[in-house]
Amino acid sequence: MKSALNIEIGGIKFKNPVMVASGTFGYAEEFERLIDLDALGGIVTKSITLAERPGHPPPRTWETAAGMLNAIGLANVGVDRFIDEKIPFLKKLKTAIIVNVAGARVSEYVEVCRRLDKVGGFEMIELNLSCPNVDEGGMEFGTDPDKLKKAIMAVREVTSKPIIAKLSPNVTDIVAIARAAKEAGAVAVSMINTLVGMAINIENRKPCLTNGTGGLSGSAIKPVAIAMVYKVHKAVDIPIIGIGGISGWRDAVEFHLAGATGLQVGTANFIEPDVTMKIIKGLQDYMTDNNLPSLHDIIGKVKVS
Amino acid sequence: MKKTIPRKTRVLSNRLLDKTGCYRSLQLTGFKPGRKIYPGNFVHLKVTDCLEPYFRRAFSVADYDSRTDCLEIIYKVVGRGTSLMADYQKGDTVDLIGPLGNRFTFPGKKKTAMIVAGGVGLPPLFYLSQQMLAAGHDPDRILFFYGGRSREDLIRLSHIKKQGVRFYPCTDDGSFGYKGFVTEAVRDHLPDIDRKNIMIYGCGPEPMLAALQDLALNENLAGEISLEAPMPCGVGVCLGCVKPRLDQPGHYVRVCYEGPVFKMGEVKL
Numbered sequence: 001m002k003s004a005l006n007i008e009i010g011g012i013k014f015k016n017p018v019m020v021a022s023g024t025f026g027y028a029e030e031f032e033r034l035i036d037l038d039a040l041g042g043i044v045t046k047s048i049t050l051a052e053r054p055g056h057p058p059p060r061t062w063e064t065a066a067g068m069l070n071a072i073g074l075a076n077v078g079v080d081r082f083i084d085e086k087i088p089f090l091k092k093l094k095t096a097i098i099v100n101v102a103g104a105r106v107s108e109y110v111e112v113c114r115r116l117d118k119v120g121g122f123e124m125i126e127l128n129l130s131c132p133n134v135d136e137g138g139m140e141f142g143t144d145p146d147k148l149k150k151a152i153m154a155v156r157e158v159t160s161k162p163i164i165a166k167l168s169p170n171v172t173d174i175v176a177i178a179r180a181a182k183e184a185g186a187v188a189v190s191m192i193n194t195l196v197g198m199a200i201n202i203e204n205r206k207p208c209l210t211n212g213t214g215g216l217s218g219s220a221i222k223p224v225a226i227a228m229v230y231k232v233h234k235a236v237d238i239p240i241i242g243i244g245g246i247s248g249w250r251d252a253v254e255f256h257l258a259g260a261t262g263l264q265v266g267t268a269n270f271i272e273p274d275v276t277m278k279i280i281k282g283l284q285d286y287m288t289d290n291n292l293p294s295l296h297d298i299i300g301k302v303k304v305s
Numbered sequence: 306m307k308k309t310i311p312r313k314t315r316v317l318s319n320r321l322l323d324k325t326g327c328y329r330s331l332q333l334t335g336f337k338p339g340r341k342i343y344p345g346n347f348v349h350l351k352v353t354d355c356l357e358p359y360f361r362r363a364f365s366v367a368d369y370d371s372r373t374d375c376l377e378i379i380y381k382v383v384g385r386g387t388s389l390m391a392d393y394q395k396g397d398t399v400d401l402i403g404p405l406g407n408r409f410t411f412p413g414k415k416k417t418a419m420i421v422a423g424g425v426g427l428p429p430l431f432y433l434s435q436q437m438l439a440a441g442h443d444p445d446r447i448l449f450f451y452g453g454r455s456r457e458d459l460i461r462l463s464h465i466k467k468q469g470v471r472f473y474p475c476t477d478d479g480s481f482g483y484k485g486f487v488t489e490a491v492r493d494h495l496p497d498i499d500r501k502n503i504m505i506y507g508c509g510p511e512p513m514l515a516a517l518q519d520l521a522l523n524e525n526l527a528g529e530i531s532l533e534a535p536m537p538c539g540v541g542v543c544l545g546c547v548k549p550r551l552d553q554p555g556h557y558v559r560v561c562y563e564g565p566v567f568k569m570g571e572v573k574l
Binding site for chain 1: 308309310311351356357358359360361402534535537538539540541542543544545546547548549555556557562
């Protein structure tokens with residue numbers, strides 16, 4: 001018997017748990033020539049802000065041991081162009097579309113979501129409450145439970161779509177943040193965003209990134225993400241979308257065991273554009289080989305003595 | 306349409322090209338990309354199955370023969386990735402994605418192509434002149450400038466000569482050909498050619514391309530340059546390989562996606 005990979009988060013049905021993370025998949029059109037987009041569980045867009053943003057001057061990315069630093073600076077086309085130019089392509093796809101929204105102030109999150117809600121063409125909103133690379137906003141909402149609550153509640157007023165809160169790992173107590181997201185009405189938390197990191201050129205003694213610091217992602221951060229997913233799953237009753245260094249089906253199983261219902265693949269898309277297809281197949285085979293009827297048979301089933 | 310996904314290729318050869326041990330030619334088979342590979346296109350190569358170095362490395366195509374399915378990359382050993390590549394043996398498996406990126410525009414048959422290569426910028430331009438000749442371009446209307454620090458830095462000299470193009474090697478120290486920068490040699494030849502019919506093609510170190518672009522813009526000459534940048538993804542989504550636009554200040558282009566070939570005046574160097 002073939003195992004079922006479908007999941008449901010906040011009333012939205014996903015054919016499988018494998019989504020692509022914001023900022024690692026563009027607006028999906030770039031990947032059309034590379035993979036079958038309809039096979040994905042979901043697609044999370046690049047962060048959308050109210051105004052178009054060119055992003056930081058290069059260098060914006062830096063290769064590290066088993067990972068990368070990035071400080072792109074939320075480069076995106078802005079919500080109006082996103083609606084005109086990107087939504088028409090996205091809404092034709094037979095997969096769940098999640099629009100990631102970022103802002104410097106609560107009013108910006110609200111206005112972006114209001115405009116998106118008028119046109120539709122997507123299933124969910126993911127609030128980027130955790131970008132480490134812009135001077136104002138993003139991260140301040142992700143590190144303060146009260147501010148995070150206010151942002152989520154304000155957005156709820158203007159959108160009919162379920163809200164996912166994307167959490168920062170750069171906090172002392174991620175459980176408190178996840179709990180605040182649930183109380184504010186988020187249907188799920190996605191975690192983790194990147195870890196603040198830095199690299200320095202020892203020849204010219206300058207930071208390797210123009211921005212100075214950046215966000216660390218990739219295989220290197222997977223154990224941090226697993227631990228955080230595990231902690232939140234134990235403490236807060238909210239679906240978790242696991243993110244952080246997922247590069248193969250074994251990583252996917254590990255995240256499920258730690259407590260993730262859904263998954264987002266990020267940096268690995270850069271190295272293997274078809275990595276998501278391999279993860280879906282590997283996950284399917286693992287489930288079937290172990291006679292597991294549904295993903296709920298492994299979600300949160302890590303055996304801790 | 307066939308999807309552009311990673312493909313396993315096999316090493317046919319991995320030869321040293323120069324006495325200094327810097328340049329190598331890697332020939333691969335089994336690529337079968339399912340589409341034509343044009344001069345300027347690049348491939349993204351996974352150097353190792355291990356996690357270090359983490360990202361793929363981009364190389365412009367130096368040659369591709371679809372009949373024999375033989376792809377050639379010419380690379381200079383400079384860092385961790387290329388050092389590992391230098392150890393590739395015949396029969397090894399290499400994971401490739403491509404062809405990626407845009408391409409050089411072929412000039413009309415009446416045009417004079419001034420091809421300007423600096424150092425490791427040679428491979429895509431060698432492929433360009435070869436393809437132009439194959440398409441019937443008059444070799445007398447191809448001026449091939451190729452510069453390096455000294456004679457030892459120049460590779461494939463006999464190959465270029467064999468193409469029958471008008472070849473102008475240049476060295477900074479004068480050990481071979483014209484003494485001075487390639488851009489100076491280009492400038493010296495401008496008076497002999499009808500400017501409206503010139504197309505410049507450049508690839509090489511960024512300071513050289515900046516000088517070439519300045520020359521082209523000042524002299525009002527059309528042309529294209531191919532840029533290099535570290536590329537985490539190579540497919541336009543990570544936004545890591547951007548360069549500032551010259552024609553639209555405050556905006557950026559992705560070298561991997563809008564490029565790697567840009568018109569003169571498009572990118573600020």
